[in-house]
Amino acid sequence: MARILNGKEFAARMKENAAQGVRALRTCGVHPRLAVIIVGNDPASEVYVRNKQKTCEELGILSDHIALPEETTCAELLACIDELNADEEVHGILVQLPLPAALAAREEEVLSRIDPRKDVDGFHPVNVGHLFIGVPGLRPCTPAGCVRMLEYADITIEGANAVIIGRSNIVGKPMAHLLLERHATVTLCHSRTKNLAEIVRTADILVAAVGRPRFVTADMVKPGVTVIDVGINRIAPKQLVGDVDFDAVSKVAGAITPVPGGVGLLTVAMLMENVVQAAKVQTEERGGR
Numbered sequence: 001m002a003r004i005l006n007g008k009e010f011a012a013r014m015k016e017n018a019a020q021g022v023r024a025l026r027t028c029g030v031h032p033r034l035a036v037i038i039v040g041n042d043p044a045s046e047v048y049v050r051n052k053q054k055t056c057e058e059l060g061i062l063s064d065h066i067a068l069p070e071e072t073t074c075a076e077l078l079a080c081i082d083e084l085n086a087d088e089e090v091h092g093i094l095v096q097l098p099l100p101a102a103l104a105a106r107e108e109e110v111l112s113r114i115d116p117r118k119d120v121d122g123f124h125p126v127n128v129g130h131l132f133i134g135v136p137g138l139r140p141c142t143p144a145g146c147v148r149m150l151e152y153a154d155i156t157i158e159g160a161n162a163v164i165i166g167r168s169n170i171v172g173k174p175m176a177h178l179l180l181e182r183h184a185t186v187t188l189c190h191s192r193t194k195n196l197a198e199i200v201r202t203a204d205i206l207v208a209a210v211g212r213p214r215f216v217t218a219d220m221v222k223p224g225v226t227v228i229d230v231g232i233n234r235i236a237p238k239q240l241v242g243d244v245d246f247d248a249v250s251k252v253a254g255a256i257t258p259v260p261g262g263v264g265l266l267t268v269a270m271l272m273e274n275v276v277q278a279a280k281v282q283t284e285e286r287g288g289r
């Protein structure tokens with residue numbers, strides 16, 4: 001049976017880091033503040049956003065919930081972002097994805113409007129570029145949280161064969177860079193990859209981010225592999241499963257994250273660290289105020 005990588009345990013350490021950062025900023029008279037914009041009423045997004053706010057509250061971070069109606073125009077959304085960019089009290093801005101269909105085609109324009117210093121999702125092209133060339137900066141929360149967990153769990157990244165399934169901008173692509181900068185040998189697979197199972201079997205670290213329930217099966221993994229399951233698939237009203245067949249794969253793997261109780265918790269904890277980091281950088285830029 002594999003070691004279960006309990007998201008709650010690692011998230012608690014990350015949240016403690018964030019809480020310490022909040023305390024330090026407050027002694028300088030700065031109260032970290034996150035603004036979350038949600039457009040429309042996607043039920044899954046509403047759950048994620050509530051979670052983010054609850055965690056802010058827990059750590060003493062101020063949070064603004066800006067709920068805009070489904071029919072919000074792009075110009076209105078951009079104006080809302082401009083206002084938050086200009087507000088010195090707001091340190092982090094997050095636009096919850098996915099955007100409603102009418103705005104989805106302009107996602108890139110929307111994300112690029114956020115001041116890169118306040119882009120706590122790490123999705124702005126400037127922050128993506130910093131990750132690509134290895135300059136410190138705000139990193140996307142899900143992959144950064146996963147990598148932090150690997151470090152806390154003492155799982156060796158350097159020299160490891162890391163295989164990622166899924167090439168999204170939110171998870172797969174940034175994960176590839178984060179692992180590469182820690183000296184893993186990275187293979188990024190996707191829906192058109194040939195011989196997927198064969199490649200997945202070479203993995204010492206496997207990241208599944210495909211969005212297909214129980215896609216990774218036990219015959220696809222090498223004994224002892226570390227499996228990070230980023231998938232959250234609702235297969236029944238009250239049943240969430242990952243992209244990995246947990247019951248079978250956990251008998252072969254060396255370590256594995258459960259769903260729920262794994263990566264989801266790390267994402268929110270990393271977001272809190274990003275808000276604190278953003279607040280610190282902005283405070284330093286203003287001369288410590």
Ligand code: GUN
Pocket residue numbers: 094095096097098121141142170267
């Ligand atoms: N939707 C799913 N994951 C994310 C995320 O990490 N950030 C934002 N803004 N939206 C998401």
